[in-house]
Amino acid sequence: MSATAAMVERPPPRTRGWPRPRIVGYALVCLWIAFGLGIVGYLFFAWNPAFFAKYAPAYLSGLGVTLSLVAISMVLGAVLSMPVAYGRMSRNRILSGLAYCYVYFFRGTPLLVQTFLVYYGLGSFRPELQMIGLWDFFKDAFNCGVFAFALNTAAYQAEILRGAVESVPRGQWEGAASLGLHKLQTLRKIILPQALIVALRPYGNELILMVKASAIVAIITVYDLMGNAKLAFANSFDIQAYIWVALVYLVMVELLRHAIEWIERRITIHLKR
Amino acid sequence: MPAQSIWTLLSWGPDGWSDDIAYGVIVTVLLALATLPIGLTIGFFIALGKQSEEPSLRLAANIYTTVFRGLPELVTLFLFFFGMPILLQHLIRYFRPEATIDVNSFVAGMIVLSLIFSSYASEVFLSAFRAIPKGQYEGGYSIGLSRWQTMRLVILPQLLRIAFPGLENCWLSLLKDTSLVSVVGLAETLRNAGVAARVTKHSFLFYSIAALVFLGLAVVSSFATSAILRSLGKREAQR
Numbered sequence: 001m002s003a004t005a006a007m008v009e010r011p012p013p014r015t016r017g018w019p020r021p022r023i024v025g026y027a028l029v030c031l032w033i034a035f036g037l038g039i040v041g042y043l044f045f046a047w048n049p050a051f052f053a054k055y056a057p058a059y060l061s062g063l064g065v066t067l068s069l070v071a072i073s074m075v076l077g078a079v080l081s082m083p084v085a086y087g088r089m090s091r092n093r094i095l096s097g098l099a100y101c102y103v104y105f106f107r108g109t110p111l112l113v114q115t116f117l118v119y120y121g122l123g124s125f126r127p128e129l130q131m132i133g134l135w136d137f138f139k140d141a142f143n144c145g146v147f148a149f150a151l152n153t154a155a156y157q158a159e160i161l162r163g164a165v166e167s168v169p170r171g172q173w174e175g176a177a178s179l180g181l182h183k184l185q186t187l188r189k190i191i192l193p194q195a196l197i198v199a200l201r202p203y204g205n206e207l208i209l210m211v212k213a214s215a216i217v218a219i220i221t222v223y224d225l226m227g228n229a230k231l232a233f234a235n236s237f238d239i240q241a242y243i244w245v246a247l248v249y250l251v252m253v254e255l256l257r258h259a260i261e262w263i264e265r266r267i268t269i270h271l272k273r
Numbered sequence: 274m275p276a277q278s279i280w281t282l283l284s285w286g287p288d289g290w291s292d293d294i295a296y297g298v299i300v301t302v303l304l305a306l307a308t309l310p311i312g313l314t315i316g317f318f319i320a321l322g323k324q325s326e327e328p329s330l331r332l333a334a335n336i337y338t339t340v341f342r343g344l345p346e347l348v349t350l351f352l353f354f355f356g357m358p359i360l361l362q363h364l365i366r367y368f369r370p371e372a373t374i375d376v377n378s379f380v381a382g383m384i385v386l387s388l389i390f391s392s393y394a395s396e397v398f399l400s401a402f403r404a405i406p407k408g409q410y411e412g413g414y415s416i417g418l419s420r421w422q423t424m425r426l427v428i429l430p431q432l433l434r435i436a437f438p439g440l441e442n443c444w445l446s447l448l449k450d451t452s453l454v455s456v457v458g459l460a461e462t463l464r465n466a467g468v469a470a471r472v473t474k475h476s477f478l479f480y481s482i483a484a485l486v487f488l489g490l491a492v493v494s495s496f497a498t499s500a501i502l503r504s505l506g507k508r509e510a511q512r
Contacts, residue, residue, distance in 0.1 A: 122477065229348075
């Protein structure tokens with residue numbers, strides 16, 4: 001065994017000189033560097049203390065609105081996704097059909113349309129909503145955003161949950177049943193701990209998608225991060241309004257992505273050999 | 274009486290809004306179809322760069338996907354739609370000081386959507402590349418095909434088949450993302466439905482129609498893709 005290991009060929013020496021891929025690669029990297037320097041240079045020369053003093057607090061409060069919108073709708077969506085996922089896995093034809101239609105609708109239509117449907121569309125039912133006392137809730141654009149986002153992410157999260165639960169082998173259910181655990185105990189103690197490892201990455205992707213999608217609520221007059229950028233641009237016609245907001249989103253998404261990767265590495269440590 | 278008026282609103286012609294919405298649907302489909310080949314091509318080359326042995330090429334490709342997958346679609350669109358004219362104006366001022374530039378919302382939408390589509394498609398292509406064994410390349414070289422011929426004749430046909438389900442997902446999200454371009458004034462489905470909603474005060478009705486249109490497009494494309502998959506499978510079986 002060790003003899004063959006010693007005879008293994010060494011990897012070929014690294015290519016030297018300037019083959020074509022290297023030229024192209026260096027050119028592209030230089031292009032990116034030029035682009036980045038251009039942005040930094042622009043922000044440096046366009047540095048406007050008045051602009052910053054005026055809009056930086058607004059951006060900060062907008063960041064708070066964005067984060068709370070995402071957090072609330074993620075949690076509500078997670079709660080709502082459980083019955084939907086149950087329906088999708090149910091043997092009852094009607095139940096699974098209903099859950100399928102729900103998921104298909106919310107995954108098949110753009111989030112922007114769903115948000116408009118809630119914010120503008122529900123205005124058509126104002127008298128009815130006023131009668132049952134829900135109008136005060138739907139009057140507010142932020143609430144409408146949360147409502148639409150929670151319904152939307154519930155559909156995606158239900159699919160994630162279903163996929164994760166179904167990825168756990170049947171034998172785990174049977175083993176738990178043979179030990180005398182009932183269904184709920186099995187789910188909580190045996191299935192979910194294994195399923196959530198599978199589900200972590202899709203959940204993380206969904207969170208990132210939600211952070212990105214939350215920019216949409218700016219269109220229905222919520223002053224989130226994007227909404228404040230829109231306002232700043234409309235007042236100043238200064239493109240740095242959008243550049244700053246783009247940088248904030250990019251940093252946010254990258255932080256989330258690396259955090260998720262870190263968590264995944266931590267919780268799958270026992271699976272590595 | 275109101276029921277009748279709804280049917281008038283939905284009729285085809287000057288009183289109704291069906292023709293406007295149908296026109297919007299055509300624009301939506303055209304935008305998605307125009308984006309598709311550009312996005313696929315860029316995505317393919319980005320994936321090639323990502324699986325290259327040259328670190329600088331990998332770096333450049335990774336920056337591309339990090340940026341365009343990390344930015345919200347709406348922010349990219351606004352940056353492009355409002356930033357591009359300013360940039361071009363600065364450039365063109367050296368040649369013709371009087372010229373002004375307007376970015377067409379269709380073209381802006383097409384460019385932005387292809388940037389986003391290509392960064393997602395490149396991930397799909399990359400995982401498909403990894404699924405193709407190295408022997409396929411070696412076999413291609415050993416019968417005397419050049420690098421490019423091997424790619425085109427040996428790898429690409431297998432690659433497309435493996436990447437197809439992932440690309441289908443990308444296509445569906447592209448179809449949905451076209452609705453964002455309505456925000457910069459492109460008269461597509463959602464925008465025309467919104468105009469109808471504002472004029473007639475039947476917002477729920479018209480936004481539901483927009484939702485149904487997108488749902489219908491998704492159903493149609495899932496039928497189309499399953500037909501394509503079936504024909505791909507058939508060709509596979511004939512070999």
